[in-house]
Amino acid sequence: MTVAAGPASSDWRGEARATLALSLPIVFTNLSQMALALTETALLGHLGTEALAASMLAVSLYFALLAPGFGLALAAAPLQAQVRGAGRLPGGAGRGWVRRMRRATRAAFWAAGLALLPCWAVLWESAAVLRALGQDAALADLAQEYARAAMFGIPAFCGFIVLRGFLAAMERPAAAMWVSFAAVALNLPLAWALIFPAGLGVFGAGLAIALANTGMLVVTLVLIRRDRVFRRFRLLGRVWRPEVVRMREVLAVGLPIAASMLLEIGVFSAAALVMGWFGAAAVAAHAIAIQTASATFMVPMGIGQAATARVGLAAGAGDAEGAARAGWVAIALGAGFMAGMAVLLVTMSPGIAWLFLDRGDVHAAEVAALGAALLVVAGFFQLGDGIQVVAAGALRGLKDTRIPMMFAALGYWGIGLPFGLLVAHAGGLGPQGIWVGLGTGLAIVAGLMLRRWRIISRRASA
Incomplete structure (x- = not known):
C-alpha cells in the first residue's frame, strides 16, 4: 500500500506512550482469554484423566x-483503523468515515460468520x-x-474480536479488557456448576x-450502544445486508492471516x-514448555x-x-519484553517446570528435567517470536498479509519442522531437537x- 507522506503525528517518545496505552488493555484481554481455557483445564483435571485428555x-x-x-475477524482491525485515520483528514477528504466504519465492521461480521459454517x-x-x-474412540x-457445546460460542467470539478491533481503532480498548476479566471471573463458578453439581x-x-x-459479545455491544460517542456508529444497523465490496477487502486481508494462523498452530500441533514418539514424559515436558x-x-x-x-x-x-x-516503536517494545x-526462561527453567508438576508423581523428576531443558531452548527463541x-x-496495519503468510509457510514448515526432525533423530538431540527446529523457524x-x-x-514513504 502506498501512503502519501505527511507530517509526523508524534515524536518517538510520544508514540511509545501511545502504543503502551493502547497495547496494555489488549495484552490483558489476550491473557484473560487464555485464562478461560486454563480455568476449565484445571476443573476437568479434577473430573478425571479421560475428561482432561478428551477436552485437550x-x-x-x-x-x-x-x-x-x-x-477474518482480525482483518477488521486494519480496515477500521485506516477508516478512522482517514476521518482525521481535513476538509471533504475525511467525510463519511462513520458510515465507512459501520460498513467495514458489518463486512467483517459477515465474512467471519460465513467462514464458520464449514x-x-x-x-x-x-x-x-x-x-x-x-x-x-x-x-x-x-x-x-465438548466440541458440540463449545462450537455455539464461536460466532460470538469472532464478533467480539471484530468489536475489539473497533475499540482499538477508536483508541478505547479498555472496555474489551474489562469485559474479558468479567468473563474469566464468571466462567469459574459457571463451569464448576455445570461440570459437577449439574x-x-x-x-x-x-x-x-x-x-x-x-x-462477552452481548456486553460489549451494550457498552458500545450506551456510549455517547460510539452509539452514533450504529454498528449493527442493517446488519442483515452483506457488504459485498467491503467483504472482498476483508477476505483479501483476512484469508492470509487465517492461513498464517493455521500454519503456526499446525506446526506446534505436529510437534x-x-x-509422542519419544514417550509420555516428552509429551508432558512439551506441554509445560x-x-x-x-x-x-x-x-x-x-x-x-x-x-x-x-x-x-x-x-x-x-x-x-x-x-x-x-x-518500529512497537517492534522495539515487543523485542525488549521478550528479551x-x-x-527469565533460561535462568529459571527448573523452577518454572516444577510449577506444573506434583512432586509426589514418580515421573515428575524426569518430566521436570526435560521440561527445563525445553524451556531453555524456548528462552533462546523468545526474541525472534516477539x-x-x-x-x-x-x-x-498497511494491509500487507500475503507475503507474511508465505514467510510463515517457509519458516515453520519448509525449515523449522524438517530441521527439528533432522537434529532430533540424526543429530541425537531427541525432544530438544524438535524445539531447536521450531526456534530456528521462528x-x-x-x-x-x-x-x-x-x-x-x-x-510507503516514497
Whole structure:
C-alpha cells in the first residue's frame, strides 16, 4: 500500500506512550482469554484423566477450525483503523468515515460468520474426525461432547474480536479488557456448576465457554450502544445486508492471516504429535514448555495488535512517517519484553517446570528435567517470536498479509519442522531437537518479517 507522506503525528517518545496505552488493555484481554481455557483445564483435571485428555483433543481441533473465522475477524482491525485515520483528514477528504466504519465492521461480521459454517459442520462430527486421526474412540466420543457445546460460542467470539478491533481503532480498548476479566471471573463458578453439581461433565465445560463468549459479545455491544460517542456508529444497523465490496477487502486481508494462523498452530500441533514418539514424559515436558511460551507470547501479540491500529491510523491519515515510526516503536517494545523473558526462561527453567508438576508423581523428576531443558531452548527463541508477531501486526496495519503468510509457510514448515526432525533423530538431540527446529523457524520468520517491514515502510514513504 502506498501512503502519501505527511507530517509526523508524534515524536518517538510520544508514540511509545501511545502504543503502551493502547497495547496494555489488549495484552490483558489476550491473557484473560487464555485464562478461560486454563480455568476449565484445571476443573476437568479434577473430573478425571479421560475428561482432561478428551477436552485437550477437542480444544486442539476447536482452535484449528476457529482460525478461518478468527483470521477474518482480525482483518477488521486494519480496515477500521485506516477508516478512522482517514476521518482525521481535513476538509471533504475525511467525510463519511462513520458510515465507512459501520460498513467495514458489518463486512467483517459477515465474512467471519460465513467462514464458520464449514467449521461448525466439522466440529459437529468431531468424533469421526478424531478417530480418523488415530485417536482413541472413547476419547473421541467424549471430545465431541465438548466440541458440540463449545462450537455455539464461536460466532460470538469472532464478533467480539471484530468489536475489539473497533475499540482499538477508536483508541478505547479498555472496555474489551474489562469485559474479558468479567468473563474469566464468571466462567469459574459457571463451569464448576455445570461440570459437577449439574452433572454435565465435559459437555458442561464446553457449554460454559460458549456462554462466556456469548456474554462477552452481548456486553460489549451494550457498552458500545450506551456510549455517547460510539452509539452514533450504529454498528449493527442493517446488519442483515452483506457488504459485498467491503467483504472482498476483508477476505483479501483476512484469508492470509487465517492461513498464517493455521500454519503456526499446525506446526506446534505436529510437534506435539512428534513428541509422542519419544514417550509420555516428552509429551508432558512439551506441554509445560508450550504453555509457558504461550503465556509470554500474549504480550508481544497484544503489542502487535496495537501496532496494527497505530500503523493503520497513521496510514489512513496519510502520515507515512508516523506509520513507520509506530511500527518500529512497537517492534522495539515487543523485542525488549521478550528479551527479558528470554533471560527469565533460561535462568529459571527448573523452577518454572516444577510449577506444573506434583512432586509426589514418580515421573515428575524426569518430566521436570526435560521440561527445563525445553524451556531453555524456548528462552533462546523468545526474541525472534516477539519480533515476528509484532512485525506481522505492523504489516497488517498497511494491509500487507500475503507475503507474511508465505514467510510463515517457509519458516515453520519448509525449515523449522524438517530441521527439528533432522537434529532430533540424526543429530541425537531427541525432544530438544524438535524445539531447536521450531526456534530456528521462528528466527527465520522474524528476520524475514523485519526485512519486509523495513522495505514496505520505506516504500510507503516514497
